[in-house]
Each structure stands twice: as C-alpha cells, then as structure tokens.
Amino acid sequence: MQISELVRRADVPLATVKFYIREGMLPPGRSTSATRAEYDEKHLDRLRLIRSLTIVAGLPLNRAKKILAVIDHPEGTIYDMLGRAIEALASSNPSDESAGDETNRYPRAAAALAALPPTYNASNERMAAFAQLDEALLAAEEAGIPITPARLRLYGDHIMAIARAEIDGMPAGDPEAALQYAVLGTALYEPILAAIRRLAHQNLTVNAR
Numbered sequence: 001m002q003i004s005e006l007v008r009r010a011d012v013p014l015a016t017v018k019f020y021i022r023e024g025m026l027p028p029g030r031s032t033s034a035t036r037a038e039y040d041e042k043h044l045d046r047l048r049l050i051r052s053l054t055i056v057a058g059l060p061l062n063r064a065k066k067i068l069a070v071i072d073h074p075e076g077t078i079y080d081m082l083g084r085a086i087e088a089l090a091s092s093n094p095s096d097e098s099a100g101d102e103t104n105r106y107p108r109a110a111a112a113l114a115a116l117p118p119t120y121n122a123s124n125e126r127m128a129a130f131a132q133l134d135e136a137l138l139a140a141e142e143a144g145i146p147i148t149p150a151r152l153r154l155y156g157d158h159i160m161a162i163a164r165a166e167i168d169g170m171p172a173g174d175p176e177a178a179l180q181y182a183v184l185g186t187a188l189y190e191p192i193l194a195a196i197r198r199l200a201h202q203n204l205t206v207n208a209r
Contacts, residue, residue: 010047087128109134115149116156
C-alpha cells in the first residue's frame with residue numbers, strides 16, 4: 001500500500017507517520033522509486049501498536065520507544081525482557097549511584113515492603129518500581145492521605161494474585177508470542193486494571209445510595 005492508504009487505515013496523521021519513521025519507531029517502507037515507497041500490513045500493525053502504547057497506555061514517546069526496543073531486540077530470558085519492559089513503564093528509575101542502602105534512599109518504599117506480604121521478598125531498590133513506589137507514597141503523604149500498613153497488605157495480596165495470573169497466562173512453546181504477551185501485556189493491561197477499579201468505585205457508590 002502507499003503511505004496515503006497506510007495513514008487512512010491507521011488513522012494517524014501523515015506527519016506523525018513520518019516522525020515515527022525518523023525516530024526509528026516505524027520501519028521505512030520498501031522503496032519503489034526515488035520518491036515512493038510501499039508499506040504492508042506489518043507497518044499497519046506497528047502503527048496500531050505505537051498508538052496503543054502512547055494513547056491507550058498513555059506512555060510518553062521515550063518510554064514507548066524503550067518498549068519497542070525490547071520487542072525488536074530481545075535479549076536474555078522472557079523474564080529478563082519482562083523486567084526491561086517494567087523499567088520502561090516506570091515514571092521513576094533508581095539512581096545509578098550504588099552508595100547507600102534502600103532504607104536511606106527510598107524510606108517509604110522500604111517501609112511499605114515490610115508491610116507487604118512475604119511474596120514480595122525479592123523486591124529491592126534496583127527495581128524501577130521501587131523508586132516509583134517511593135515517589136507515589138510521598139505524593140499520597142503530601143496530599144494528606146497516607147496509605148496504612150493494613151491497606152498495603154490488602155493491596156499486596158490482591159495485586160500479587162493478578163500478577164501471578166498474568167505470568168501463568170504467558171504462552172508456552174512460542175518465545176515470540178511469549179515476548180509480545182509479556183512486554184505488551186505489562187504496558188496495556190495497566191489501563192484496564194485502572195478502569196475496572198474505577199468501575200468498582202462507581203458501582204459501590206451507586207449501590208450505597
């Protein structure tokens with residue numbers, strides 16, 4: 001297909017498509033002349049993926065690019081790649097400095113870890129989500145709604161069950177499908193969880209009237 005058809009089918013502006021190509025997020029089309037190129041269904045799928053990451057998952061371009069890089073350049077085990085995807089999703093990343101222990105660097109996250117169920121015992125400050133948790137806990141404190149240890153334990157139990165179901169659902173015997181599931185599921189399932197949580201809140205308030 002020509003780029004005009006790609007733009008129409010993907011419902012993405014031409015300037016945006018060209019930007020994605022320049023940024024290396026979308027492969028260029030197959031050149032047919034000095035000024036023309038052909039595109040195929042893979043380009044269309046890629047555009048839809050980029051749109052899902054940036055609009056549905058709400059990722060800024062730099063983090064969407066990191067997710068795409070994990071898919072395009074798989075390294076290590078599926079779990080290694082899942083870890084890289086999680087790091088790309090985190091709004092905060094641990095400092096590169098190795099000095100100091102996690103209690104001093106992320107005191108709120110360290111305290112939360114002590115309140116969480118034992119199934120979180122592998123958590124540490126090198127994980128991007130650790131810094132993100134510390135930042136989120138600080139924001140809640142500053143807003144005057146600090147989270148209690150009891151609520152942390154409650155959240156921890158239910159969220160671990162969700163995470164276990166997601167990991168158990170990873171396709172077996174097909175590394176490429178497993179990679180897509182692990183990386184994209186990490187990015188795209190979070191908005192689903194947030195939406196269901198809001199539906200639950202709305203249902204509880206309606207039923208309480």
